[in-house]
Structures are given as C-alpha cells and as structure tokens.
Amino acid sequence: MNGAVVEVTAKSSAFLPVQESCIYRVKHVAEAGIFPGFHGKFIIIGQSEADDSLVLSLRPIQYQLAWERCRQLQAEDVVVKGKITGGNEGGVLVIVERLHGFIPFSQILSKSSVKELLGKELPLKFLEVDEEQSRLVLSNCMAVTGSQAQFGIGSVVTGTVQRLKPYGALVDVGGVTGLLHISQISHNLVPDVSTVLQPGDILKVMILSHDSQNGRVSLSTKKLEPTPGDMIHNPKLVFEKADEMGQVFQQRIAQAEEMTRADMLRVQR
Template identity: 30%
Template sequence: MTEEAKVTAAQEAAADEQAAHDLSNVETIKKGDIVKGKVVKIEDQQAIVSIGYKYEGVIPLRELSSVSVGSASDVVEVGQELELKVLTIDDEKEKLVLSKRAIDSEKSWEKLQKALETGEILEAQVAEIVKGGLVVDVGLRGFIPASMVERHFVEDFTPYKGRTLRLKVKELDREKNRVVLSQKDVLEEEYEAKKQEILNSLTVGQTLEGTVQRLTPFGAFIDVGGIDGLVHISEMAWHHVEKPSDVVKEGDKINVKVLKVDPANERISLSIKATQAGPWEQVSGKFNIGDVITGKVKRLASFGAFVEVAPGVEGLVHISQISHRHIGTPHEVLKEGQEVQVKVLDINIGEKRISLSIKETEEAPAQAPRAERRGDRQKEEIPEAQSLSLTLGERFGDKLSKFK
C-alpha cells in the first residue's frame, strides 16, 4: 500500500469513527421541540434541512410561510440557518417534519403586540392581492383593508404585488389569528407633520407652483408641496367664472399666490388671478380718448349704465350721455346684456375709471330753425282760437245782437 493510500484510509477510518461518535451522542428529539437547522437542499414544494440528527428533516411548503408562496425558493435558500419546530418525528420511517412558520408566528405575536402598543412602523412585502385588500407576511398573515392602503381611493391594486409597504398595527386577535395593518396611518402622520412644516413656512404674498388636486363647485384644491390650499372660484380669474373646470383641470401645474395662512385651522387661501396682470393693466394703452368700441351693458343705475369694454373692465355711461333726447331713467332705452357702441370720453387707469358715451356714437336728429319752430306753434294756436270764436258766435249770436 502506498503512503498516499495509507493516509486516505486513515482519514476515512477517522471520519467513520467521528460519525459513529456523533450518532451515539445525538439527543433524542420529540414532537414540539424547537431545533436549529441548516437548509441543505431546496425542492419545489419543500426544503431539506439538517438539524444534526441521524437523518434530515423536511419543511413542507405550507410550513415555510404564513402566506401563500409558489415555491420553497421564494422563502429560503441553501445554507440558510433556521429555527424550527418539530411537527412530526418517526425514527422507523426516518420521517422528520419541521415548521418554520410556527416559530415565525410565535415570535411575530410578541413583536406585533409591542408594535401595537408603541406605534412602531413595520415593513412588509405584499404577498397577495385579495378581495377587499392586500395580504403581507409579517411572520403571520397580515391583512391590509383596501381603505387602509392609501390616503386616497385606489381602484386597482395590481401594481402593489411585491411592493414593500410601511405599516402600523391596527388590530390583533390571537384567538382568531387576525392581524390588521394600515399604511394609511403612516401616511396620515407624515402628511400632518409635513403640513405643519409647510404652514409655518408660508407667507402672505408668496408665489408658489402647485398642482390641481381636485375640483369642487366652489373652487379648486391645489397641492403646494404636500399640503392642499383652496383657490376660491372668485380668485380663479379676473373675469366671472361659472365653474372651476372652465379655468383648470385636475393635474394642471399652475402658479398661485398665498392670500391667507391659518395654521390653527390648517387652511391656506390661494389665488390664481393675483399672479396675473389685472384687467386694467391689460387694457393700458389699448384704449384712447376718442376711440369707439363695442361693449356690453352689465348694470343699470339711476344715474347711468355700466358697460363692460374688456373682461373685468367696466366704464360708466352717464345718463346724460345715453341719448340725444331727454330720458328719466336708463331703463327707458337700455337693458342688461345689450351690446352697444360707446365712445371713450376719458380714461384713468390709475383710478380704474373710464367715462363713455353712447350718444356720441350716434348722429343727432335734425332740428328746424328756432323762428320757424315758433311760427309753427302760432299757426297751431290760431285755428284753435278761430274755432273757439265761431263756436261762441254760433251759440250766442242771437243774444248778442239784442245788446247791439
């Protein structure tokens, strides 16, 4: 026998002796024991584990995780050390069934109870999308109701599969094996903290870029960095706005000016129109004295009519400038909504005032000479006198002749 063969034989004998020694010293294990083992092989529906016993044990797929998994390789890997619970042992058949799930569950109840009491934030991956919400693995089967996933309504949860969420424990019921979690609570807390930070940093008059979040009949809510402010419908444009959707739509990026900040009530008042040139600034240089322009009668008053000559710009037509003939009230010749031609008599942008005239756009009616008009009136009076004289003569003629 060669020297090398002698060494190999000696090593094998030593190994056999050590194996025999190990087997003689293997502790007896029984159902319910907690043991440590190392994954030596992974099959599709189970993992093979060595726990230092005389034969290896198996962890069935259902005992690897509290949630449904497709393969053992989704949960463990070769060489990984695990703490396991003995479910079944049969030395005659060399059958040893172990559970990772049982140990994970036991530890998780303690961890989750502590998280419930302290408000600790946990991280877990979405394992399943089920009716009414999501399922995550937190050592136990954790359920996140649909209403507790986000701060906003979610219609389709498909993209959440495999996503890691930050969660708070909402409810624990060990008897019913029920674990309810919420990501919404985490997001709400962060939103509130961010909101206060933003509220304290805003100043009146500040101009910000925001995103239109949602529309209501009375205005639009704008996200200005994690907090929503309201642009009232009256602050959406310089002209009259019937409904917010006439000016903006959800998702629009717009500039807004801060009008008011109320940290106590967590309210921010914003304006779109304050970031834009006002209607009077827009018409500066557009109109000149003597211009004839088209306008619309907006309001009638006892002293005249207000005519809109540009969006948000109204000028006054004094009652004396409405018609060439005398009128007692503007309502005699005008009505609201009527389009009219007006002439610019005076304009003062600084005071936001325009004086207008309607009659200056119309030709004055022709008039006869004054003497002629007076003669006409005399002619009209003579026949009346003659008629009166004839009537008296005819009626009292006989009686008058006696006096003669």
C-alpha cells in the first residue's frame, strides 16, 4: 500500500496512507514533502485491521493551517493568486492556499468564458472566509481595482514579462497584465521583441494609459531611456534610472498643464 511508515516511539510505528499525506491529491508521499527523516505532528484517525498498527493523517492539520492562513490574508487585505479549476452557472471554482474557493461572475473583471479561464491564475482578495461552512468566496475585481490605484499616468511600476507576442510583451504589473507594445520598448527600432526581452525579465515600466473597467494597461520603457537605444544596449541603466526619468516626465507634464492653465486665464481676461 502506498504511504509512509512513521516511527511513533522507539518500539512502535504507524502508517500514513498517501491519501492522508496532503489536502490535495498526490500519487506519492514525496509529492507532499514526506521524506525519510521528516518530523512533525500527526492525527490518529484509526487502526489497521491487519496488524493493529495506528493509521495517521496530516490532512486535518493542513486544513486548519490553511484556513488560519486565509483568515490572516483576509484581515491584512492581501492580494493572492488562485488557479481556476472549473465553473458553474454562478461563477468559477479556484484553488487558493490549497483550499477550494469560489469566485462569482460578478467578481471577475474579465468577460472571458469559463472555458477560457480554466487553468489561468487570477489575482484575488478574500470576500468571505468561513471554515465552519467550508465557504471561501473571493473577488478578482477587488484585487485588480486595488492594484490599479498606483496606475496614474506617468507613474513608474515594476513588472514581470509573462509572454512575448509579435507586437510586444505582456507584462504582469500588480496582478494586472499590461501591454508593452513593440513601438514603446525603445526610441530605436526593435525588429524582434525577443532580442530585447524574455519571459521572466523584471522591468520598470511607465504607465501610459489604463482602462480600469476592462483591466487594460498600456506600458512604456521607451520613455524611461536616459538616451535613445538604452533598452537595447544597456537595459540595466534603464532599470536603475527609471524612477528618476519618471520624475522628469511627471515634471514636464505638470509644467505643460500649468502653461495650459495660464494660457486659458489670459484668454478669459
């Protein structure tokens, strides 16, 4: 039988079945982090009819810890990632912190179908954490809306390149996928995105625009180049100088707005 023999005392041992080694399904106890020398607390759930040895479980302990973790994350208003595993008429099913949760369609920013969402990870915040009712309800809208508070035009944020497309790079910024169009990578011509960026690259990008209703964000590294072509020849410098270049851009915008207001006042007089 698949599982692990656990030494309870110097003279007795017990058995941990594979299905009791983890709160999610695994084929071998090693997938749950159970290796020779593992030490921890177990729950006694029964006794073997074959040899009267004790049968142990880790699942109740893991469930308790997972619910405590979710309550803590809800109290701290933290954004978490959850993977979509299924759906029904009311919403989608998600795995978060090893627990099964539910996201109502009204709390999903994307208008994608359940089929399109399957297997994807979404940024989420907790709406309800009720261990007694085994009820875990989450919101994608709250997570995205909260993260977009930083998305002022001209603001500089850190993002991670997710995927490359012929027309640019999709970059995760605060749980939202933004588009860094190929024309906004550098002042110099970029014929192929992959010559400058790769999935997993960490960038500092400027927010050009964002559609909070649809969760669309347009990005630029071009405007953060100290000199044209730096994203191609010296991307490290662009990262280091990004905040400084962002402040310069913001100052220029403020000066332009001030000049526009002054011109309007002169016309009104």
